[in-house]
Amino acid sequence: MLAAASLVPILQMRKMIVLPTPTLLWSADPCFDENGPINSASENSQHFARRLYExxxxxGFFKERPYQPLGSDTAVNQTLTPK
Known part of the structure; x- marks a missing residue:
């Protein structure tokens, strides 16, 4: 969990953009059942559900709008075409 948070500033120093922002989950094991769904009886389950949804x-936003270098025809079309 913390490895992603530690790596982000290093990538940013190298002029890289990290999207989306990493989602940190702490003490997550009790918040999920053994099959993966969130355990609603757990103390932080609502918080985790909201963070994971966001x-x-x-x-999804970035998947629908993949990066295109400036100056490419696709980049121009993406800025002019409403989704």
């Missing part, structure tokens, strides 16, 4: 929303 992260998946961000991932």
């Amino acid at each position: 992260t998946m929303h961000d991932i």
Whole structure:
């Protein structure tokens, strides 16, 4: 978990953009059942559910709008075409 948070500033120093922002989950084991779904009886389950939903929303946003270098025809079309 913390490895991603430690790596982000290093990538940013190298002028890289890290999207979406890593989602940190602490003491996550009790918040999920053995098959993967969130255990609603756990103390932090609502917080984790919200954070994971926001992260998946961000991932979907960038998946629908992949990076295109400036100056490429695709980049121009993406900025002019509404989604």
